Amino acid sequence: MAAHGQQLLSKIVDTGDVQALTRLGVTRTDYATKGEQQAHDFIVKYAAENGGAAPSLATFVAEFPDDVCAYIPGVTDSFEYLAREIKDAAGKRATAALLGDPNMQRDFDEKTTEEFVISLTRKLEQIRLKTRTKMRTLTDVTSETDKFLAEYRARKAGTSFKIWPSKFRTINDEIGGYFSGNMYAWFGKSGRGKSVIVMEEAIEAAFHGATVLLWILEMSEYEWLARAFSSISARSGMFNARVDGIDYEAGFDNKGMLMGRLAPEIEAQLETFIAALNDVIPGRIILRATDAENFVDRSVTALEADIAETNAEVVVVDPIYLMDFEANTSRVAGGDVAETSKKLRRLAGRRKATLHVVTQADEEDEKESEDGTRELCPPKRKAVKKTKAILEDSTNLLGVDTLNYEGRGVIAIGKGRNGGEGARVEIVYLPNWGIVQETDLAAEAAQFNP
Structure with a gap:
């Protein structure tokens, strides 16, 4: 022995x-x-x-x-x-x-x-x-610069890590896109478009060749797919929509798909569109929705097993508070969510995956304009619900608010570890037709300066 x-x-x-x-x-x-x-x-x-x-x-x-x-x-x-x-x-x-x-x-x-x-x-x-060893490798900053240069060259060649671009130009300009190994947290009040916008970012990654894994924990598979098909078909310019004098490429009617009430000719277009999806999307989109059969283990361990099985490069957990929480070893309020957030952050780094997590913001009094309409007001970082660990563990915290009936919204970067904090992205928000994109300010100005 x-x-x-x-x-x-x-x-x-x-x-x-x-x-x-x-x-x-x-x-x-x-x-x-x-x-x-x-x-x-x-x-x-x-x-x-x-x-x-x-x-x-x-x-x-x-x-x-x-x-x-x-x-x-x-x-x-x-x-x-x-x-x-x-x-x-x-x-x-x-x-x-x-x-x-x-x-x-x-x-x-x-x-x-x-x-x-x-x-x-x-x-x-x-x-x-x-039974794994806890070996730590320490770096002497002055004598091991060759390690840094080797990593720099690997990043330059795109072999060490990846950056997945955002659909929104301002986010790319401010934070450089979404880096592998990082966790990005999205939050907003209930029903304000968090899931739609994170879906758009996931689809954008797939259009850039990423394998995307989605854990959708409060939406059925059909409901998510209907939203996704609206968005993807809009990117393909399936239809045209004119909103406030501006022409937009639009997709299938989301509500029509949810209700099963598309016109016959549109149904035929939908079937043709779905049959060609493999040719449209360079990457892969792998979905686990709340009604998926045998989707009973929603722990961090189960998520890592799915990532390993699919070789996922971009991962979405929507929302984090419907996961199976880790044990609350700290014995403090919110400790279970905090421990889950910490393990998710470590998981992103270990698997070199880009991780998007969604949570809610605390409900606060709404601000209204003089005519009684609600003003756009993305939540502040202090409003992160459940636990502040999500704020601390994330590379960027992105607040979301939308006015669906006005067709507009805003994304605000509430925390930027590598810059961008305080930046705002004004968006056109018409998700029923797959139109969710950054506002073209030049086009809007052209309406008034023909």
Whole structure:
């Protein structure tokens, strides 16, 4: 049997580097034998009582004879290698114990396939997380500049990360588009167009070749597809609409599709349009909607599994507060959402995916003009509902407000880690016809200056 535990403990005694245990996340339960666990406890206790020092070789050997935990001289293997081997062996023991648990057969018999697989997957994920080493690679800023230059060249070549452009020119100008590995948070009051605008950004990414994964948690599949088909057909210039003297390329009537009441000739056009979608969209759009069969696990772990399966590059969670929240280990109000937000942020970085999450803004008094109509007022960053962690974890926070009956709206950048904070995007907002785009101020001005 491999003696990696004894080798690690012996190397600590030789080098005096007790902190290696903390750096690598090695705990007493990772060792294969009771003797190694006792030796681990002794070294940790000795260091705590002696200013962080390791016990001497003489002290260690006197405390632990060979039949308990043998000292192995001259270990040249790295701490990292030894920790990986110890953790790997611990993971295999834990997995074997899990699969050999008598309760496993009971769960298999009593639960549905879906429930059993979800339960087993969560337990295996816990083992994976517990038995991975916590190695940190630190960078000496002055001596490791070659690493920076290598990353710069990779970014220049487009092999290290990607930027997915926004549909809205001002967002591209202000923040440079949406970077892989970042999380972008969208918020607004209920019914103000958040989902429509994030859908537009997801479709835009697909038109630039991205594989897009959507978790739509409060809308049916048919409803989302009807909206999407309006938008995509508008991009293709399926119809023409003249609004306030300006001509727009429009799409299929969303309400007509929802009600199943399109005119016969329009139905024929819709069928032809849908049949050609693969030729229209360079990327892929993969949808999980709230009414999808067997869509019961809505955890961060399940989302990562979907990302891995589809190789998704752009991911939408709409809304975040309908996910299965992570455990509230902080025991504070909103801690479950905060922990979920933190894990989503880490997930985006780990998978190098661009992540868009949607949440609500607190309901506040509306501002009205003198004629009694509501004014456009995108929410401020303090109005993020559920938890401020979403604000803190996001690269950009984008507030949304629309006046559907007036056909206009606004997107406001409420937080910009790389700039853009305070910028506003005025938009034409006619989603029933797939028209959601930045206002062409020059075209509007031309109406009054023929």
